[in-house]
Amino acid sequence: MPPRRRGASGYRGVRQRPNSWYYSEVRSGDVRLALGTFKTAHEAVRAYDAAHQALDVAPPPRLITAQDRAEHAERQRRLLITEEDEQAMTEWRRRHPKDVADEQAYWAEQTAKRRAKPLDRRRQKAVALSQCETVENGGQSIFSANDSRWDDMWLDTSDQTSKDDDDDDWE
Known part of the structure; x- marks a missing residue:
């Protein structure tokens, strides 16, 4: 496999802009982390190295996608429905204590x-x-x-x- 191309600057993660400044970024999978624009290639490389070492210690946080938001909204909706069901059952038990006692007696008989x-x-x-x-x-x-x-x-x-x-x- 041929070595990865390093661009005009000669350094990985550093590119030279048309205005002669140097742009540095770190990639991790599909995530691109822009480190900024620097006057010299040496400054851009130092920023790249520091960021790369930081990524090795702690990878970047997971990006929240539209699917994540939809799943979260669905979980929230289900939680609210569950809470409303529990409140309705509590109210029903309060209003119908004889039915609750009959049900408990039925299940006690079945267990016996x-x-x-x-x-x-x-x-x-x-x-x-x-x-x-x-x-x-x-x-x-x-x-x-x-x-x-x-x-x-x-x-x-x-x-x-x-x-x-x-x-x-x-x-």
């Missing part, structure tokens, strides 16, 4: 049901296992030989409920 399911399954499994032990030890089961409730209880409490893993006499 959800927590009771594993306990009920454990109880059913214990009953099923005790029935297996009773039958294996020569005792009588509470289910008759063809009682479908036995299959339902066993499947509900079994760790393997797929048709392929169990017996082939399902039909």
Whole structure:
């Protein structure tokens, strides 16, 4: 790759103007930072070097684009809508305390049901296992030989409920 052209001044970032003054600028990506116009190329190079070292320490701030402004405006709009929704819900709760209490009771009931399911399954499994032990030890089961409730209880409490893993006499 050929070396980068340095212009008439002989220095990177420094150009000579038609009026014999020297213009200096620093580029970082798409950003151009004008450093000014100087009487000598030496002054322009010193300004360029100082700016370049400063850019290495702290890059220039990100420019705010029209897209950034639009995204910010959209976030602000959504925030205002959220705040208005929260205020409306607070007002509704204040005006309708019975509805709030009913909703809380409903969700408490749903939570209790959800927590009771594993306990009920454990109880059913214990009953099923005790029935297996009773039958294996020569005792009588509470289910008759063809009682479908036995299959339902066993499947509900079994760790393997797929048709392929169990017996082939399902039909």
